[in-house]
Amino acid sequence: MTRERDIVITEVALRDGSHAIAHQYTVDQVISVARALDEANVPYIEVSHGDGLAGSSLQYGLSRTNEMELIEAAVSVCKQARIAVLLLPGVGTMQELKQAAGLGVKMARIATHVTEADISAQHIALAKELGLETVGFLMMAHMAPPEKLVEQAKLMESYGADTVYVVDSAGALLPHEVRERVRALRQNLRVNVGFHAHNNLSLAMANTLVAIEEGATRIDGSVRCLGAGAGNAQTEVLVAVLDRMNIQTGVNVYKMMDLAEEIVAPILQKPQEITRDSLVLGYAGVYSSFLLHAQRAAKQFGLDARDILIELGKRKVVGGQEDMIVDVAAAISHDKTSVSVR
Numbered sequence: 001m002t003r004e005r006d007i008v009i010t011e012v013a014l015r016d017g018s019h020a021i022a023h024q025y026t027v028d029q030v031i032s033v034a035r036a037l038d039e040a041n042v043p044y045i046e047v048s049h050g051d052g053l054a055g056s057s058l059q060y061g062l063s064r065t066n067e068m069e070l071i072e073a074a075v076s077v078c079k080q081a082r083i084a085v086l087l088l089p090g091v092g093t094m095q096e097l098k099q100a101a102g103l104g105v106k107m108a109r110i111a112t113h114v115t116e117a118d119i120s121a122q123h124i125a126l127a128k129e130l131g132l133e134t135v136g137f138l139m140m141a142h143m144a145p146p147e148k149l150v151e152q153a154k155l156m157e158s159y160g161a162d163t164v165y166v167v168d169s170a171g172a173l174l175p176h177e178v179r180e181r182v183r184a185l186r187q188n189l190r191v192n193v194g195f196h197a198h199n200n201l202s203l204a205m206a207n208t209l210v211a212i213e214e215g216a217t218r219i220d221g222s223v224r225c226l227g228a229g230a231g232n233a234q235t236e237v238l239v240a241v242l243d244r245m246n247i248q249t250g251v252n253v254y255k256m257m258d259l260a261e262e263i264v265a266p267i268l269q270k271p272q273e274i275t276r277d278s279l280v281l282g283y284a285g286v287y288s289s290f291l292l293h294a295q296r297a298a299k300q301f302g303l304d305a306r307d308i309l310i311e312l313g314k315r316k317v318v319g320g321q322e323d324m325i326v327d328v329a330a331a332i333s334h335d336k337t338s339v340s341v342r
């Protein structure tokens with residue numbers, strides 16, 4: 001007898017994973033990954049630029065392929081999986097959301113900084129009007145205490161979100177901090193609670209399991225950890241672990257393993273691992289998608305990327321402030337030069 005899914009997985013390798021490959025997905029890659037995920041019975045597959053719809057820009061990084069072509073390709077090969085898109089109000093607009101819905105997207109995830117849920121009202125309302133399942137995605141959740149998170153999540157719920165996610169964008173949350181946050185949302189919301197991990201401190205799997213223990217039912221994973229920083233909770237591992245725990249995801253474990261090995265691994269130039277720079281993202285509480293930008297700035301100014309990331313953490317720089325990365329690198333380089341001249 002097939003049981004309902006206890007946990008509903010959204011696979012993010014074709015969106016968060018885009019950060020890891022500098023937004024270079026091709027239509028053929030998206031087709032082969034999406035088709036295999038669909039055959040493995042993954043229920044939701046997110047496809048967009050790493051920074052969400054319309055993220056392709058000098059600020060965030062230019063996509064190799066127009067994301068609407070990637071979305072259309074993914075929709076065309078999926079028989080059961082639903083395609084999701086991410087949208088950050090201000091980066092993506094109503095226009096792109098309508099276009100994505102027109103291409104057959106079924107879920108919109110509206111992402112804001114953890115203290116800025118109020119800017120999601122119109123986009124959540126539009127997503128609902130378009131008949132999309134709608135998720136509120138509260139990023140950089142480590143930067144707000146549970147009470148603040150509840151306040152912001154309730155706003156998203158009041159705008160019509162069907163689910164609100166705790167998003168550990170920096171991979172900085174410790175297990176007890178995930179527990180407090182997910183518990184607080186479960187106690188105060190009527191809608192589903194979700195969790196999105198990053199593996200910078202090697203806690204993505206542990207944190208995801210804690211979130212599930214506290215009642216999160218919507219969970220993000222990425223095949224082969226393909227995501228910003230050290231990536232996300234590794235989907236093929238997650239479904240195997242949940243299967244061992246007798247928690248139903250509906251996903252075929254063997255097919256997930258096969259597609260990870262045979263289809264996703266060959267796309268990667270190098271395996272995604274926790275490097276000293278991605279570790280510092282979690283340690284300093286910095287947005288995971290800043291990694292490649294900080295490494296480029298370090299090269300440009302002859303610096304250690306860790307020094308740039310630590311300073312960005314101290315300044316509490318958040319998504320949308322990518323231009324600060326070069327400013328910080330220039331300031332560190334200037335300070336170093338003045339010290340050596342004196």
Ligand SMILES: CC[C@H](O)CC(=O)C(=O)O
Pocket residue numbers: 016050051052088111139140167168169170196228288289319
């Ligand atoms: C929109 C940028 C970001 O990558 C969204 C996300 O996945 C996160 O905050 O972790």
Ligand SMILES: [Mn+2]
Pocket residue numbers: 016169196198227228288
């Ligand atoms: Mn992410």
